[in-house]
Amino acid sequence: MITGMPPYDPSAFPPFAVTVDLVVLTVRRHALCALVVRRGEPPFQGRWALPGGFVRADEDLAAAAARELAEETGLYAHDPAAPAPGNGAHLEQLATYGDPERDPRMRVVSVAHLVLAPDLPAPRAGGDANSVRWAPVEELLKKENGLAREEEQPAQLAFDHDRILADGVERARSKIEYSSLATAFCPPEFTVGELRRVYEAVWGVALDPRNFHRKVTGTPGFLVPAGGTTTRQGGRPAQLFRAGGATLLNPPMLRPEV
Amino acid sequence: MITGMPPYDPSAFPPFAVTVDLVVLTVRRHALCALVVRRGEPPFQGRWALPGGFVRADEDLAAAAARELAEETGLYAHDPAAPAPGNGAHLEQLATYGDPERDPRMRVVSVAHLVLAPDLPAPRAGGDANSVRWAPVEELLKKENGLAREEEQPAQLAFDHDRILADGVERARSKIEYSSLATAFCPPEFTVGELRRVYEAVWGVALDPRNFHRKVTGTPGFLVPAGGTTTRQGGRPAQLFRAGGATLLNPPMLRPEV
């Protein structure tokens, strides 16, 4: 903010609180999982929610999202505009949620961000290991689909976080179709099979290993050989790859019909 | 906002102003055009800017965008969630811009929205006909591409509106690939040729009329015959169509290689 200019008449606009909320996704044990934290205070005390927090006075939105991510998970996101060499997570703005009643305390506009991260050893809580976890999105979004069974219904997320999560998952599902973003779920070096399992977990479908292999190895710039092999998945040793320079896949990966 | 809950400690967060900015696009005379308004006061007095304004205290973000749209153009947008029967424009959230220095007066977070509208008789200004116009986006974004010639350089848009406009145009370009949104640029009844000219204007390419015709008439749910013909484009009479129920095109329209 530049000074030396007459400020707005404070009565001309209502004051808002602006927050960032994070949809942090990863693939663990063949399932797409989201990071959720337990709320320690009202409203929605004890319920699970997406991580997030206030944007500071002199902080960009993306910077606020990256800061919250680091504070709550220890993950470092690289700016997509300037991808860092280190293995940071992918971070992008998702959408903004500003229903006047989304927070009962006051008017809060939340700029949601989407983070795609490789599977991590442990979701290092910011001190409290019991208040943060990876939850399968299928479980979190269960009551959205079909009829909710009354018994053992996982509590809905706080605020409008169910909707934010659903939007983030949908964004991830569609974005791995036409971009190389699925590699953001993988470690720096990975096999074709591991990449395929990412697609299968995110889309919730089974893919033909042979056609998948032909497709990803045939798309120029998607994968570059890293030079070694691994047997960490069992079976015949698989070639290791690194993410190539291409970000947009043309033609795209095809999500099988429903 | 629900009352009866302790409000936030006002010192716990910085106050923001929240605005909506609109990227309103249409196709006029074979060119993709955006709605811009002339700023009457500093900063950026006299410069062109995207229409927009403050979000009110009890107003949803989409409602604020629709209100600003109606105030500045007389257009009515239908909520994509509940598409009205009338010929309203398509409105969707685009992205949120919150750089601390984007407005020199104070911290303003702007939630940009994208509006796609059919060609309108005249951009009815909100009383001041000289302060609002349709400008070809090619002209508005000219200095972004290539080297800017010093002479006769169109003034850049105010604030970060160049970037917002570029993002909106890119969203429109990519979204007509895989959705039926191009029909939002057409009147309620239109011909295949008119729809093709929309694609050509938005993408800035020439398309083969025969292959385009085969593609759009062969995609189920994209177009439904309206029953008549028209010669308003000259030449042989063309069948009139209405937008079909399909919103997602599968397989998508293919934008020719660059």
Add this chain to the structure above:
DNA sequence: GATCATAGTCGTCTGCCTGACGATAAACAC
């Protein structure tokens, strides 16, 4: 050590879609 299970990799075949383009049809202008 033979066998089995697992996963990876290479090929083949067929159908569909697309791009290139020829040909015909129906209006208007002269």
Add this chain to the structure above:
DNA sequence: GTGTTTATCGTCAGGCAGACGACTATGATC
């Protein structure tokens, strides 16, 4: 009528995706 414009139908070849067979290379098990 002739030419021009736009619309619409058809044909053909190339490319890609889905289905699926075949082979390879490892670890596990007997």
